[in-house]
Structures are given as C-alpha cells and as structure tokens.
Amino acid sequence: MAAIDLAVEDLKTTLLQINRIEAAKIFKNFYEKDKNFEMLEHLTIEVLEKIGDGWENGQLSLSQVYMSGVICEELIEKYIPKNIVSDKNELKIAIGVLQDHHSLGKRIVYSVLKAGGYDPVDFGQGLTVEEIVARTLKEEIDILLISTLMLPSALKVKKVVERLRDGGSSAKVIVGGAPFRLDSNLWEKVNADADGKNGAKASKIIESFMKGGKQS
Amino acid sequence: MNSMERVMTAISHKEPDRVPVFHMFSHYGAKELGLSIKEYFSKPDHVVKAQLDMRKKYSNDCLYTFFYAAVEIEAFGGEVMFTEDGPPNSGEPFIKSIGQIKNIKPPKIYDSNPLQKVLEVTRILKKIIGDEVPIVGVVMSPFSLPVMQIGFEKYLELIYFKKDEFKQLMKINQEFCVSWANAQLEAGATAICYFDPLASPTIIERAKYLETGYKIAKKTLSQIKGATATHLASGIAFPVVDDIAATGSAVLGFSGEDNIEAIKERAAKKICLLGNLNGIDMINWDKEKTRKEVKELIQKAARGGGFILSDNHGEIPWQVSEDILLEITETIKKHGTYPIN
Known part of the structure; x- marks a missing residue:
C-alpha cells in the first residue's frame, strides 16, 4: 500500500472516531514529510470523499460526515501557504x-x-x-x-x-x-x-x- | 373489519382483511379544504373536517392529529415560518448558546395555544369516531427535538463534547415529551407516533445512538401511558430494528432506502412495519408507476401481517396529486386483500 493510501485509511478511521488530537498528528506527520500543501489537500479531499460515499451508501452517519469536515477544515487552516496563488x-x-x-x-x-x-x-x-x-x-x-x-x-x-x-x-x-x-x-x-x-x-x-x- | 380492527390485527402480526393504509395527512388537509396552510391550522374545526373528509375519500385507516413538527417549538416560544406549499417550519433556533440551556423550562401543555388546538382536534375526532379508527398523535423525541431548538451543528457539539449540557437538555425535553404525549392520549389519541429521525444511522451512527437516543427513548416511552410507534422520517431503519423494538414501540416507520425483504425478516413478530413509499418521488408518479410501487411493496412486506402501508416520511407532500393517493388506495383494495397472492 502506498504511503498516501495508508494515510487516507488512518485519517479516515481517526475522523470517524471524532478524534481531533489523533487527526492533528496524522496531518502533521503527513505534511512534515515533504511540506507539500497540495498533497495534504489531496489527502483531505480523498478522505472526505470516502466518508461522503460511506454516508451515501448507508455505511456512515451524517454526524460523522459533519464532524469529519469540521475537523479537517480546522486542521488544514494552519497549513495553507501565505499569499497562495491558485x-x-x-x-x-x-x-x-x-x-x-x-x-x-x-x-x-x-x-x-x-x-x-x-x-x-x-x-x-x-x-x-x-x-x-x-x-x-x-x-x-x-x-x-x-x-x-x-x-x-x-x-x-x-x-x-x-x-x-x-x-x-x-x-x-x-x-x-x-x-x-x-x-x-x-x-x-x-x-x-x-x-x-x-x-x-x-x-x-x-x-x-x-x-x-x-x-x- | 373496521379500521381499528384492521390496524390492531396487523400490529399483532396477524393478517387482517386487507393491508391497512396510513395516509399521513398533515398540511395536505389545507389543500383538501382549499385554504392557505396558515388559515387551515388556525382553527381545530378545519383539521377535523379535513381529516374526516380525507378518511372517507382515501379509505384512510387512521386519523392523524399531527399539525407540524415546529408546533413544539412554538410551545417553547420559538418561531414558526409558514409557506404556501409545504409544512410550516421552525425559524432560527431559539437556543442561541449552549450556556442558555440551564435557563430553559419545559413548557406547560395547557399554556400553549398551538398545543391546545391539537388537543381540541383530538377530542372532537374521538367524540365523532369513537373506537372505529385509530387516532394517531405525534411527539418529537427528546433526542431529535434539539435540531430545531439549537440547530444541528451546535447540537452535535453537545452530543459529542458537552455531556452535562446534553443531559440537561434531554431532561427538559423528556419532561415535555411525556406530558405532551400523555395529554394527547387523555384527549383521545389511540397511540403516539414518536418521531426520532436521529435514531436512524443515516443521521447518527448506531454506537452513539445506543449510548444516547436509545436510552432516552426507552426511558421516555416507558412513561407514555399508551401505545407508541417510532418513526425515523425517511432515515434507514434496518440496522436499528431490534433496538427500536427494545424501546417498547409497537410500530416502526422505515425508509424507502431500506431493503424491504431484509427488514421484513428482521422485524418479523417483533415490530410492525410502517412505510415505505417515497413521498418525494411520488410527485413524479403516474398511475401505472403507482400501481407498480404499491403492488411490489405489498408483495414484499405484507405477508403474515405486521405491516401498514404508508409513505416513508410520515407526511404526504403538498405536491403529490390526489389521483396518485386515490390510486394507492385502489391498488391496496385490489392487491392487498389477504391472503396475499
């Protein structure tokens, strides 16, 4: 399994447990590897998409989708590069x-x-x-x-x-x-x-x- | 069989003469009487007349005294917004901050004009109909009501991170819910439909529900002095069938997204199923599609009793045409006679 896939699985599990502290560690460790914000963004969207799909197919609850989104929004904030041109x-x-x-x-x-x-x-x-x-x-x-x-x-x-x-x-x-x-x-x-x-x-x-x- | 006998037989997991049908008419009554929704709910006589007229017109097996979910919010002093073509909805949440919870008191049923109107409808219907047709009253569950009281986001924060304030709000809501349910029973309601959309894993994961809403339901329902049905208002029910049965409810409103055969098997002899036509999709149906949907549902869910045919949300949308509702009833009469072939 590629590193990104492992991180996706880890982050997903952590978010579904509504564990902000552990999710923050995963964000930090992932970002520290190559300081690449786009990769972090990619990881976040991948996880949130999986969680969203899980809700649509009846495996996950709306509250888990919501809490995951809010945690990710909070965590990614501090990694957003200043004066980003996108x-x-x-x-x-x-x-x-x-x-x-x-x-x-x-x-x-x-x-x-x-x-x-x-x-x-x-x-x-x-x-x-x-x-x-x-x-x-x-x-x-x-x-x-x-x-x-x-x-x-x-x-x-x-x-x-x-x-x-x-x-x-x-x-x-x-x-x-x-x-x-x-x-x-x-x-x-x-x-x-x-x-x-x-x-x-x-x-x-x-x-x-x-x-x-x-x-x- | 009259409607009461038909419904009671189905709830006892036996086969009545035909599949009972619950058309859950709330604001739809305004359409029947040609009134605006606001005007319709302004006088108990309007609701009584529409309920009786629609029972006759659609061979409805229940009378439904439900006005709109936000009637309880009005009792708490919150705002209700009326629209011309849908259920009156709660306005901005009246609990603005979590700290405010400690100052909230459960409203007194007899001080609330909107709740009094519901009770008046119940009393008049009971006087007219006696024991021939079940009169179904409604309460919002203490666990689900906060979505309108404080807003969903703040409420999730309470559920997950603020256990003391959550408990405090549940205590207030339980006290209100029990009084409100018992007042309706005293006024003549046959049973109480306990709307608990947050009990569905569509909204809250089962593990969290078991820690919270399940315990609240068990405690609340045990204090309601009459039969109860639990409705998940379109949320999937299959994963919580056994849990809901264990709360003491005799009927479970299930979702259009539930697998009918699977839920029928799981609910057998435990809890009577109520559902599961998709009311939103119903606005697109023609008569042929209606017949197909109803026949299929009867085939999959009706054998052995334990089934009442209904929409899956507990409320017929304003936009559904009368022809479709009449076709549902006709199809039940034609294909829902026991034994089911």
Missing part, C-alpha cells in the same frame, strides 16, 4: 440555504470546500429566492451552491436559476440536500447544473467546472 481563488463561490434555517448540509459542504482550498462566501440560511439571487448578482458569483431540506424549497431552485439568467448571470448552480437525494432527477428538473451529493462531490464538480466540464 486557480481556486479566482473563482467566486457562494453557498446558502434556501428558505430554511437548517444549515448542517451547508456547513458540511462549506467545510469540505475550505479543506479543499476553496474560499466560498457563506450567504447564510433562511434565504428567500430574491435574497439569494440579489447577492449572487451583486457579488458576481461564478458558482452558487444551494442547500435545501424540504421539497418546496428544492422546487424553488428553478425560480432562482430563472432569475439569475434574467439578471444576466451565468453562475453554475449546484444543489444539495434531502429532496435531491430522495429524487435523483430533481436537480435537472429545477434546471440546476449539478447535484452535489456530498461535500467532496461538490468539490469535484467545481473542479470539473473549472476545466470546462459539466455533470453527466
């Missing part, structure tokens, strides 16, 4: 919860994106269609991630996309949350550009958008 920082990414104050899903994705080197703007929760559209237009957002909990809010994404286009924005819209999990075609019906099934998937979708791709 393509990731050129993209304006925002995330918000539509019509709901349940913000766990948003927090998970936010943490994973931060851990993956992105710097998303947090629009908050309980947003109306008008509020999320206005902020996206005003801040010239390139990628908008919308989290929802209930079906009526998920269906309102269609209105968000319409109004964004009317306002001249070509922002890519990535959706997530329970309604999209329970109806796997819903993201297309509301004219979103992609379904971010979990934080790591959302991160990979953003990466593919940067390369000019789209979700199939």
